[in-house]
Every structure is written in C-alpha cells, then in structure tokens.
Amino acid sequence: MIPVMNSEKPIIIVKDLVKKFDSFVANDHLTFEVKQGEIFGFLGANGAGKTTAIRILCGLSSPTSGQISVAGFDAYHQADKIKKNIGYMSQKFSLYEDLTVVENIRLYGGIYGISRKEINVRTQELVEKLGIAAVQNKLIKDLPLGWRQKLAFSVAVFHHPKIVFLDEPTGGVDPITRRQFWDMIYEAAHEGITVFVTTHYMDEAEYCDRVSIMVDGKIVALDTPANLKTTFGVQSINEVFLKLARN
Amino acid sequence: MNAISVKVDKLSKNYGKVKALQDISFSVNKGELFGFIGPDGAGKTTLFRILTTLLIPDQGFASVEQLDVVKDFKKIRRKVGYMPGKFSLYQDLTVEENLKFFASIFQTTIAENYHLIKDIYQQIEPFKNRLAGKLSGGMKQKLALSCALIHKPDVLFLDEPTTGVDAVSRKEFWEMLRKLKESGITILVSTPYMDEASLCDRVALMQKGSIMSIDTPSNIIEQFDLKIFAIKSEDMYHLIRDLREYPDARSVFLFGQYIHYTDKSVEFVETKIQKYLLEKGHKNIEIVPIKANIEDCFMELMSKNENIN
Numbered sequence: 001m002i003p004v005m006n007s008e009k010p011i012i013i014v015k016d017l018v019k020k021f022d023s024f025v026a027n028d029h030l031t032f033e034v035k036q037g038e039i040f041g042f043l044g045a046n047g048a049g050k051t052t053a054i055r056i057l058c059g060l061s062s063p064t065s066g067q068i069s070v071a072g073f074d075a076y077h078q079a080d081k082i083k084k085n086i087g088y089m090s091q092k093f094s095l096y097e098d099l100t101v102v103e104n105i106r107l108y109g110g111i112y113g114i115s116r117k118e119i120n121v122r123t124q125e126l127v128e129k130l131g132i133a134a135v136q137n138k139l140i141k142d143l144p145l146g147w148r149q150k151l152a153f154s155v156a157v158f159h160h161p162k163i164v165f166l167d168e169p170t171g172g173v174d175p176i177t178r179r180q181f182w183d184m185i186y187e188a189a190h191e192g193i194t195v196f197v198t199t200h201y202m203d204e205a206e207y208c209d210r211v212s213i214m215v216d217g218k219i220v221a222l223d224t225p226a227n228l229k230t231t232f233g234v235q236s237i238n239e240v241f242l243k244l245a246r247n
Numbered sequence: 248m249n250a251i252s253v254k255v256d257k258l259s260k261n262y263g264k265v266k267a268l269q270d271i272s273f274s275v276n277k278g279e280l281f282g283f284i285g286p287d288g289a290g291k292t293t294l295f296r297i298l299t300t301l302l303i304p305d306q307g308f309a310s311v312e313q314l315d316v317v318k319d320f321k322k323i324r325r326k327v328g329y330m331p332g333k334f335s336l337y338q339d340l341t342v343e344e345n346l347k348f349f350a351s352i353f354q355t356t357i358a359e360n361y362h363l364i365k366d367i368y369q370q371i372e373p374f375k376n377r378l379a380g381k382l383s384g385g386m387k388q389k390l391a392l393s394c395a396l397i398h399k400p401d402v403l404f405l406d407e408p409t410t411g412v413d414a415v416s417r418k419e420f421w422e423m424l425r426k427l428k429e430s431g432i433t434i435l436v437s438t439p440y441m442d443e444a445s446l447c448d449r450v451a452l453m454q455k456g457s458i459m460s461i462d463t464p465s466n467i468i469e470q471f472d473l474k475i476f477a478i479k480s481e482d483m484y485h486l487i488r489d490l491r492e493y494p495d496a497r498s499v500f501l502f503g504q505y506i507h508y509t510d511k512s513v514e515f516v517e518t519k520i521q522k523y524l525l526e527k528g529h530k531n532i533e534i535v536p537i538k539a540n541i542e543d544c545f546m547e548l549m550s551k552n553e554n555i556n
Contacts, residue, residue: 044413045413045415045416046383046384046385046411046412046413046416047383047384047385048413144288145286145287145288146286168411171410171411171439172286172287172410172439173286173287173439174285174286174454174549175286175441175500175542175545175546175549176500176546176549176550177286179500179501182501183487186484190484200411200412200413200414200417201440202414202503203502203503206503206504207501207503225504226504236503236504237503238414241414241415242414242415242418245413245414245415246415246418
C-alpha cells in the first residue's frame with residue numbers, strides 16, 4: 001500500500017548501528033532506511049533487539065557505533081532535536097489516567113512548546129474529528145481502552161511530528177477498534193507522517209509498506225510484504241516470521 | 248455424558264459502576280482445553296480470579312471440581328494451578344528456589360511431580376541458579392507455568408499467557424498446552440488473540456463482561472451465515488474507502504493483505520462489486536468467496552451486540 005505523499009527521500013538513515021551492553025550485542029550492525037510517509041513495520045521475536053533500536057532512534061539511548069540520522073538529525077549530538085521532531089506511543093504507557101482528555105492534550109502540547117492559542121485550536125479540531133466532545137472533560141481512566149488508544153495516537157501526532165514511533169500500539173484491543181486504529185495510521189501516513197510500528201499481530205504486518213524482521217540483534221529480512229512472501233514462497237507474513245525466527 | 252470440572256451459573260461481578268461480569272453461565276468438561284477469547288475489559292481476569300477463589304462474586308454460583316468457590320475456597324486452592332497475567336513469582340529468588348517454594352507450600356517435592364513439568368522445565372533448568380527477575384520474557388513464562396503445575400492440579404487457569412509474546416513463542420506455548428492436555432488436566436486459558444481460538448476444544452467469545460457465543464471453534468464458524476468475500480486491488484487505501492461508500496456494503500474490514508467484505512444482498516454480489524470497483528478506477532481486482540474465521544465471527548457478534556445495547 002503506497003501512500004500518495006510517499007517520496008523516495010529517506011527520513012531515517014541507519015548505517016552499521018551497533019549497540020552493546022557490556023559484552024552482549026543487542027544490535028548487530030543494523031543498516032536500513034525509512035522513506036518519508038512510509039509505514040514501516042519493525043518486527044522481531046521478544047528479545048531480538050527491537051526496543052533497544054527504537055530507544056536509539058528516539059534519542060533516548062546512545063549507539064555504541066554506526067551512523068544514525070533521524071528526521072535529519074544526528075543521534076549522537078542532536079538527540080534533543082530528534083525528540084522534538086518525533087512522536088511516540090506505546091501500549092504500556094500513553095496518557096495520564098488521572099488527567100482529563102483535554103488536560104492530557106494540553107500537557108503534551110505544552111511540552112512540545114505549542115502556543116496556548118494553537119493548542120486550543122488543535123484541541124477543538126481533534127475533539128470534533130474523534131467525536132469525543134461528550135467525554136472531553138472525563139478522566140482517562142474512565143474511558144474504554146479502545147478510545148484511550150485512539151486518543152493516545154492523536155496526542156502522539158498532536159505536534160505534527162515528522163515520524164511517529166508506535167510500540168505495540170494495539171495490544172489487547174478488540175478487533176474492530178484495532179482496525180479503526182489502522183485507519184488512523186493510514187491517514188497519518190497519507191498526510192506525510194512516517195510511521196514506524198512494532199506489533200505481534202502478523203496480519204498488521206501486511207498493512208505496512210515495508211517490514212523488517214529482526215532475529216538475535218540482526219535484521220534478517222527487509223522488503224515489502226508481497227516480496228517477502230514471494231521470496232520465501234509462503235502465503236502470509238506469519239509464515240515468513242515463523243520460518244526466520246524459529247531457531 | 249462428560250464429567251463437569253467447572254460450572255458457572257448466572258455469575259455477576261461489579262466494580263462500582265463497572266459491570267465486569269454480567270450474568271455469565273457455562274461449564275467446562277474434565278480434561279477439556281477451554282479458551283476465553285476477548286479483548287481487555289471483556290472480564291476474563293475477573294472470571295479467573297473468582298474461579299481461583301481470589302475474588303467473591305456479587306451474584307450467581309460457581310464450582311470447581313464440585314466445590315463451591317465461596318464456601319469451599321480452601322479445598323479449591325489445593326486443586327487448582329493459576330498463572331496470572333502479570334508475572335507474579337519472586338523476582339529475588341532463583342528459578343529453582345521459586346519452584347521449590349511452590350512445591351513446599353503444597354507439601355510436595357519437585358521430584359514427585361517432575362514428570363508433569365519435565366518438558367517445560369528442562370528448557371530453563373540450565374538457568375536454575377539465575378534470579379527469576381533476570382529471566383527473559385519467554386523463560387519467565389515457562390517458570391510460571393512450571394510453578395503452577397508442580398502440585399499436580401486438577402484444573403489449570405492461565406490468564407493471558409501469550410499476551411505481548413511473539414508469534415514463534417506463542418506457537419511453542421500452545422504446543423506445550425496440547426501436551427499438558429494429554430496428561431488429563433483441565434485447562435482454562437484466556438487470550439486476546441483470536442487466532443488462538445482454533446487451538447482450543449471449545450471457546451467462549453467474550454466482550455464487555457458478557458459471553459457472546461460458546462461452542463467449538465468449527466461450530467462457531469459454521470454459525471456465521473453470511474457470504475463473505477476477500478477483496479484486493481492495487482490501491483488498498485482507496486479500496487477500503489470505496490467499499491465503505493458502496494451502498495450495498497454491510498461490513499468492510501481490513502484483514503492482512505485482503506479486505507473482508509459482506510454485502511446486504513445475496514445475488515450477483517461479485518459481478519456488481521467488480522463493476523463498481525472498475526468504475527472507481529481500481530486495477531487488478533481480486534474478489535474471492537471465503538470461509539469466515541473466528542475474528543470475522545467475533546466482529547459480527549460485536550456489531551450485533553452494539554446494535555442491541
């Protein structure tokens with residue numbers, strides 16, 4: 001699935017990324033590029049090194065060696081600039097449960113330095129778009145999980161980042177909401193936001209423009225879902241994953 | 248007739264205003280591998296906590312091995328094994344110490360029931376002197392299962408053992424469950440992954456505190472009485488939008504590389520959609536009638552329930 005605004009310009013460039021913890025090599029010479037507006041699926045078994053790599057790409061951890069550029073900034077010296085230009089959402093932590101919907105939006109908007117006036121304008125747009133006017137002053141903990149996840153995604157892209165990192169965004173979500181969530185991902189990609197996503201749902205891997213599969217700290221496959229299936233002679237990404245990761 | 252291991256009759260539990268379980272009834276046969284399939288908030292954990300006597304129901308009746316979950320809670324605790332969704336072993340004890348601890352509080356030894364856990368425990372035995380807190384996710388899961396089995400329970404409760412676990416480890420975990428089932432243990436397992444339903448003898452599809460359907464996976468699929476089509480074209484982004492705008496569309500859901508589609512009418516569906524999509528400029532259109540899977544059934548039941556409420 002190729003979004004309209006997808007250009008060939010890479011927005012994430014990773015060359016020979018190595019990350020060691022003492023003698024343990026968590027990321028072993030990773031090399032890949034992600035194009036602007038692309039939906040990039042970052043797959044791998046538990047413990048394959050995905051989280052380590054994502055933390056580096058988000059400017060939260062320094063690589064041991066290699067060249068890493070995210071949204072045009074260098075991961076060694078410009079981590080702060082990277083953080084300003086990306087959004088992040090995970091299943092585990094997304095919004096403050098004891099703040100209301102609007103308070104959460106204001107908090108995130110403020111952290112990213114958006115003016116109060118602009119925050120108000122965007123909040124109104126968001127409330128209308130999600131159809132959540134009735135619950136905007138409710139605490140997050142009183143909202144159903146599906147709503148929370150959709151709101152968390154909207155908050156993660158509230159400051160119009162160039163890239164949004166989604167770490168297992170749909171875990172535990174019902175199947176209808178899970179699909180509505182992917183509608184939002186498509187829309188964001190269509191507007192030019194690059195989406196970098198991890199998931200354990202292999203059907204979701206099929207929705208990505210390209211996917212990479214990590215095994216033991218290395219990227220062992222990287223291509224469009226269609227090409228991966230042809231290469232491995234199977235019908236689904238699930239089968240590709242089982243072939244590569246089962247050792 | 249099969250002997251009953253777990254019986255639940257009109258069970259309800261509220262947390263303040265939240266109805267966690269609403270009037271639930273079912274029974275599980277001895278030796279059965281029974282799955283509770285549903286997203287977060289379906290009531291799976293509340294149900295398991297009631298059945299393992301850790302929570303008292305507001306209304307209704309439940310028994311495990313003919314013992315009442317409220318009156319006979321002490322006896323039930325000797326007969327059940329419970330693996331909670333959250334890792335709950337002692338992180339500052341080693342692998343072996345944890346296992347010994349669970350064996351000793353049930354007045355047994357690792358040696359006595361080693362045959363039950365052998366296949367699972369052997370995979371982590373090389374790390375038996377490592378602290379449980381320092382294990383990887385997959386190894387923690389194996390240790391937790393070993394600890395839940397070491398007193399040879401009649402009934403095993405596994406609350407979302409595969410949540411957040413990768414596709415390979417999930418497959419391996421279900422292979423372990425299949426083997427355990429052969430030893431005669433009754434297994435109740437909950438999961439948010441719809442594809443795991445097919446690995447159970449029978450399943451209950453749960454949503455918002457209610458059971459929407461209980462049956463064998465194949466019977467649930469048989470009951471799906473709509474014609475369902477898998478549709479694909481070169482431009483999936485516009486395909487899903489165009490199908491949603493199609494006047495006869497009943498349901499349109501992304502499904503991996505295809506869209507699963509049901510129509511309001513029954514006649515000439517393929518021809519009519521083909522024509523519509525061609526007019527919309529789609530290329531390489533594929534429309535294939537398919538058999539529904541559990542996730543299709545789940546979404547259909549969800550939509551029906553939403554309409555009623």
